[in-house]
Amino acid sequence: MPLHRKKCVRYNEPGHAHSQTFSCKGRCPLLVSDLTKQLLVESLAAARQRYGFDIWAYVIMPDHVHLLIWPRQQDYSISEILRAVKRPMSFRAHQQKLLTEPGFWLPGGGYDRNITIPKAAHAEIAYIHANPVRKGLCARPEDWRFSGAAFWLGQHDVPLEMDRTVPPAEF
Numbered sequence: 001m002p003l004h005r006k007k008c009v010r011y012n013e014p015g016h017a018h019s020q021t022f023s024c025k026g027r028c029p030l031l032v033s034d035l036t037k038q039l040l041v042e043s044l045a046a047a048r049q050r051y052g053f054d055i056w057a058y059v060i061m062p063d064h065v066h067l068l069i070w071p072r073q074q075d076y077s078i079s080e081i082l083r084a085v086k087r088p089m090s091f092r093a094h095q096q097k098l099l100t101e102p103g104f105w106l107p108g109g110g111y112d113r114n115i116t117i118p119k120a121a122h123a124e125i126a127y128i129h130a131n132p133v134r135k136g137l138c139a140r141p142e143d144w145r146f147s148g149a150a151f152w153l154g155q156h157d158v159p160l161e162m163d164r165t166v167p168p169a170e171f
């Protein structure tokens with residue numbers, strides 16, 4: 001019996017950040033190699049440039065991805081942004097023969113949560129960057145190369161720079 005996935009409802013509200021999670025097809029570890037992770041980083045950078053959004057946090061896990069993005073435009077589509085991230089990466093992975101079967105991403109909308117409060121954004125950033133530690137893949141968030149954690153600690157040799165537009169957390 002095929003698995004039924006819930007339909008993802010997206011709210012494209014100006015000024016909201018979006019916490020995104022999307023998974024590889026079959027929850028397979030298709031993002032294990034540095035090459036596939038780098039393809040995704042390049043796809044993220046190109047989508048950021050084209051659609052005008054800031055990246056506040058990301059982590060590329062072996063079988064899924066977490067992002068926290070903030071669209072700078074008043075009128076945007078989070079679905080279009082995600083398509084602009086996922087499609088080129090999938091195409092390039094097939095082009096380079098990194099996959100033998102069609103499809104790279106799990107069908108469906110993934111997970112999308114609007115973030116409206118600065119304190120919640122900072123908590124989400126910490127949650128995203130701690131994911132590899134929780135999964136036992138590294139000891140500290142900044143040790144996971146394909147993550148924004150090292151950038152926020154001041155390291156410069158990172159695959160993808162974050163945008164410093166995160167509002168200060170309220171106490």
